[in-house]
Amino acid sequence: MENIIEVKNLTKLYKKKKAIDDLSFDVYKGEILGFLGPNGSGKSTTINCILSLLNFNKGNIKIFGREMSPNAYDIKRKIGVVFQDVAVFEELTVYDNIDFFCGLYVSNNNKRKKYIEDAINLVGLQEFKKYYPKQLSGGLLRRLNIACGIAHKPEIIFLDEPTVAVDPQSRNNILEGIKKLRSDGATIIYTTHYMEEVEMICDRVIVLDKGKIIAKGTTDELKYLAKIKEKITVEAKEISNQNLNQIKQLPEVQNISYENGILKISYENEKNNLENIIDFLKNNQIKYRKIYSERPTLNDVFLELTGKELRD
Amino acid sequence: MFFHNFKYTLKALLRNKGLIFWTLAFPLIMALFFNMAFSNIEKQDKFKAINVAVVTNEYYENNTMLKETFELLSDENNKDRVFDSKYVNQDEAKELLEEEKIDGYVVFSEDSQQIIVNKNGVNQTILKFVVEEIVQAEDTADIIQEKVENIFNSREENGIMETLKSIIILLQNNSANIKDNSDANLSYMTIEFFTLVAMTCLYGGILGAVAINWCLANMSNVGKRLSMTPVSKLKMVISGTLAGYLIQLVGVALLFIFTIGILKIDFGNKTFEMVVLALVGSFAGLTMGVAVTAAIKTSENAKTGILIGFTMLGCFFAGMMGVSMKYLIDKSVPIINKLNPANMITDGFYSLYYYDTLDRFYGNICGLCIFSAIMLAIAIVSLRKQKYESI
Numbered sequence: 001m002e003n004i005i006e007v008k009n010l011t012k013l014y015k016k017k018k019a020i021d022d023l024s025f026d027v028y029k030g031e032i033l034g035f036l037g038p039n040g041s042g043k044s045t046t047i048n049c050i051l052s053l054l055n056f057n058k059g060n061i062k063i064f065g066r067e068m069s070p071n072a073y074d075i076k077r078k079i080g081v082v083f084q085d086v087a088v089f090e091e092l093t094v095y096d097n098i099d100f101f102c103g104l105y106v107s108n109n110n111k112r113k114k115y116i117e118d119a120i121n122l123v124g125l126q127e128f129k130k131y132y133p134k135q136l137s138g139g140l141l142r143r144l145n146i147a148c149g150i151a152h153k154p155e156i157i158f159l160d161e162p163t164v165a166v167d168p169q170s171r172n173n174i175l176e177g178i179k180k181l182r183s184d185g186a187t188i189i190y191t192t193h194y195m196e197e198v199e200m201i202c203d204r205v206i207v208l209d210k211g212k213i214i215a216k217g218t219t220d221e222l223k224y225l226a227k228i229k230e231k232i233t234v235e236a237k238e239i240s241n242q243n244l245n246q247i248k249q250l251p252e253v254q255n256i257s258y259e260n261g262i263l264k265i266s267y268e269n270e271k272n273n274l275e276n277i278i279d280f281l282k283n284n285q286i287k288y289r290k291i292y293s294e295r296p297t298l299n300d301v302f303l304e305l306t307g308k309e310l311r312d
Numbered sequence: 313m314f315f316h317n318f319k320y321t322l323k324a325l326l327r328n329k330g331l332i333f334w335t336l337a338f339p340l341i342m343a344l345f346f347n348m349a350f351s352n353i354e355k356q357d358k359f360k361a362i363n364v365a366v367v368t369n370e371y372y373e374n375n376t377m378l379k380e381t382f383e384l385l386s387d388e389n390n391k392d393r394v395f396d397s398k399y400v401n402q403d404e405a406k407e408l409l410e411e412e413k414i415d416g417y418v419v420f421s422e423d424s425q426q427i428i429v430n431k432n433g434v435n436q437t438i439l440k441f442v443v444e445e446i447v448q449a450e451d452t453a454d455i456i457q458e459k460v461e462n463i464f465n466s467r468e469e470n471g472i473m474e475t476l477k478s479i480i481i482l483l484q485n486n487s488a489n490i491k492d493n494s495d496a497n498l499s500y501m502t503i504e505f506f507t508l509v510a511m512t513c514l515y516g517g518i519l520g521a522v523a524i525n526w527c528l529a530n531m532s533n534v535g536k537r538l539s540m541t542p543v544s545k546l547k548m549v550i551s552g553t554l555a556g557y558l559i560q561l562v563g564v565a566l567l568f569i570f571t572i573g574i575l576k577i578d579f580g581n582k583t584f585e586m587v588v589l590a591l592v593g594s595f596a597g598l599t600m601g602v603a604v605t606a607a608i609k610t611s612e613n614a615k616t617g618i619l620i621g622f623t624m625l626g627c628f629f630a631g632m633m634g635v636s637m638k639y640l641i642d643k644s645v646p647i648i649n650k651l652n653p654a655n656m657i658t659d660g661f662y663s664l665y666y667y668d669t670l671d672r673f674y675g676n677i678c679g680l681c682i683f684s685a686i687m688l689a690i691a692i693v694s695l696r697k698q699k700y701e702s703i
């Protein structure tokens with residue numbers, strides 16, 4: 001697989017605070033790479049370092065095999081960025097905003113017109129061309145933000161949490177659009193703290209915490225990393241301490257927690273676990289309202305690796 | 313790319329209502345406001361004709377010129393009316409003064425005039441001043457009359473020529489006096505308008521400031537995006553500021569058209585120098601805006617606030633709210649106004665209006681250029697950065 005971006009030993013400190021710590025990874029041509037991590041884990045900082053907007057203390061970054069720098073205009077020409085904060089002109093309409101940014105890459109008028117139409121269709125803003133950003137809802141504004149970043153048909157696209165605070169309809173629209181960009185040939189770096197999104201669109205994931213890579217691979221590979229293979233939740237008002245101790249001794253049980261009438265059991269294997277616990281509850285005459293089994297999620301992987309939830 | 317950015321920056325700036333208000337509309341509103349305030353002062357003066365009495369002694373009755381002048385100055389139909397005069401005898405005049413029905417009375421005699429008042433005040437001063445002027449004018453008229461009589465008495469051609477010359481000189485001196493007086497009246501009003509031009513030139517810097525703010529990755533979100541385009545920062549910054557400068561100049565031009573064309577304010581007639589001063593002054597405002605934007609890290613609104621505040625303070629020191637402030641600063645802390653761009657612009661227009669030589673004007677132009685150079689240096693140091701410690 002062809003490396004399109006290579007990051008080696010990237011370290012960045014804000015004053016004395018280490019924001020990213022010795023990151024190394026590659027981005028392959030044509031993939032959607034997910035950058036998953038909780039708030040403050042260093043996703044935006046990593047992107048801004050790759051883009052040469054931020055000074056960093058150590059490390060080296062190559063794009064298309066060449067050192068990235070603020071004056072590398074031929075590299076910049078092939079990059080599109082959608083920053084975390086919406087970056088559009090309040091004073092310009094939807095169409096003019098896209099035209100303005102696109103025009104800094106594409107000077108041919110006819111070609112540009114077509115590119116703008118494509119971008120507008122991709123994010124679904126056909127009916128809002130004449131609107132000013134103030135007149136758009138949060139979700140539509142995010143879509144405009146994306147359109148401004150990708151209208152010039154870049155080969156590499158950075159998207160920094162493009163779906164924050166967006167309604168489900170806009171979110172689906174955005175995710176579909178991103179998949180379309182990939183199928184049109186772009187390579188995409190996508191940061192988020194929503195694991196569902198990562199599971200939906202990413203070919204590969206890098207999990208970040210406190211500026212360090214704590215895991216990377218495909219979503220299936222990551223899930224395999226988790227020791228837990230199954231989780232069973234039981235809603236039962238009263239379980240004695242003696243019973244809880246007995247449950248802990250059941251086969252394959254890795255860990256249990258009991259709080260507010262909710263019992264959570266995690267298993268290291270996924271064989272007959274539900275059957276066993278139902279039998280146990282019956283035999284000990286414990287009454288329960290609900291019982292259900294789940295497969296582990298990326299959140300569990302994260303929980304296991306860091307001891308905390310992905311989202312606070 | 314250069315023109316593309318210029319065009320869209322222009323479009324975006326023109327659509328920003330707040331900016332356009334401060335840079336184009338606000339100066340015009342201020343001009344209108346100044347004009348109203350000053351014409352009110354004038355009107356009040358007209359209505360408050362001073363109550364005086366003239367003692368109608370023999371000398372007065374026989375002196376037609378005195379009589380006519382006084383009657384003219386007291387005529388209700390005269391829009392420059394100064395006096396509300398009563399013509400009485402000496403005893404009546406005394407009585408009126410004691411009852412405070414008049415501010416003073418005048419007794420003319422062969423070789424002097426007596427002005428009797430029992431208080432010192434503005435009205436009394438005006439009374440004295442005007443009466444002295446009248447007597448002086450009368451003396452001049454006497455001299456002219458004498459000389460003219462001499463002409464008829466003389467038979468020598470040379471004598472006639474000489475006399476005519478001296479008459480012309482006399483008349484010229486007289487009219488020079490009159491012009492001086494009218495200038496003194498005007499100066500009060502015009503200097504406020506000079507500060508208004510200074511304000512407009514400097515306010516325009518806000519436009520350049522906002523345009524630059526859009527280009528900087530460490531200052532705005534749009535700046536981050538623009539920093540990732542394949543267009544060099546220099547190109548973006550120059551095309552953006554040019555768009556700002558253009559609107560700024562339109563603002564100054566509008567103010568001139570409005571004040572000179574509609575309000576009929578007299579700025580003098582050195583048009584070329586005025587245009588140069590406006591261009592240089594606006595450039596100083598632009599560089600100030602750029603320096604503030606590039607060097608100070610806060611929100612766009614805060615930067616606009618800083619620029620407005622600094623400009624207003626500068627204009628205040630330059631005499632916007634009363635010329636006495638300018639005199640006070642010029643006299644006691646001259647360094648402030650030497651560094652104050654608002655004062656340099658004001659003083660530039662002032663010197664063009666009042667002085668025939670251009671030395672003082674060039675001094676101000678130089679001061680503005682030095683100011684701009686310092687601002688540019690500050691801006692360039694900050695603008696050269698392309699990678700930041702934090703954004």
Ligand SMILES: Nc1ncnc2c1ncn2[C@@H]1O[C@H](COP(=O)(O)OP(=O)(O)OP(=O)(O)O)[C@@H](O)[C@H]1O
Nearest residue numbers: 014019037038039040041042043044045046702703
């Ligand atoms: N300008 C800055 N100055 C100082 N510290 C900063 C700055 N920007 C970020 N940080 C710190 O660096 C760390 C990484 O921040 P970063 O914004 O990269 O995280 P993130 O993963 O993008 O988070 P989020 O999901 O909230 O966007 C955080 O601890 C943050 O507090």
Ligand SMILES: [Mg+2]
Nearest residue numbers: 043044045084
């Ligand atoms: Mg972030």
